[in-house]
Amino acid sequence: MIVKGPILIPGIPDMSGDILDEETVRRAALIIARNGVLTDVQHTLRNVGKILGLYVLDTPMDWRGDMLPKGTVMGSIDVIDDDIQQGIREGKLNGFSILAAPTRTMEEMNRGIK
Numbered sequence: 001m002i003v004k005g006p007i008l009i010p011g012i013p014d015m016s017g018d019i020l021d022e023e024t025v026r027r028a029a030l031i032i033a034r035n036g037v038l039t040d041v042q043h044t045l046r047n048v049g050k051i052l053g054l055y056v057l058d059t060p061m062d063w064r065g066d067m068l069p070k071g072t073v074m075g076s077i078d079v080i081d082d083d084i085q086q087g088i089r090e091g092k093l094n095g096f097s098i099l100a101a102p103t104r105t106m107e108e109m110n111r112g113i114k
Contacts (some may be wrong), residue, residue, distance in 0.1 A: 007096045008073040022071035029073040048081035
């Protein structure tokens with residue numbers, strides 16, 4: 001099952017109340033795209049899929065009745081876990097979230113990303 005949707009939205013508080021600006025979201029997308037990431041559910045660290053594609057919106061876009069701002073990171077995920085697919089079908093799982101566990105300084109992560 002392939003699911004698509006916004007992964008990071010600049011200027012909108014996440015569930016933790018954090019707000020990322022457009023530049024930070026763009027840099028995060030580059031880090032994800034270049035390094036790959038684990039695709040899990042509810043931050044369990046149990047792999048349930050694979051990122052097929054990421055892109056950053058150049059202009060605002062309507063997504064299912066919500067206007068997403070320029071700079072939003074959109075993604076397509078191949079969900080390989082049957083239980084997770086069922087949860088998506090039932091509407092129990094209906095969005096994306098990222099988990100960041102820094103292992104390097106911002107300066108180290110920023111090298112080569114412009």
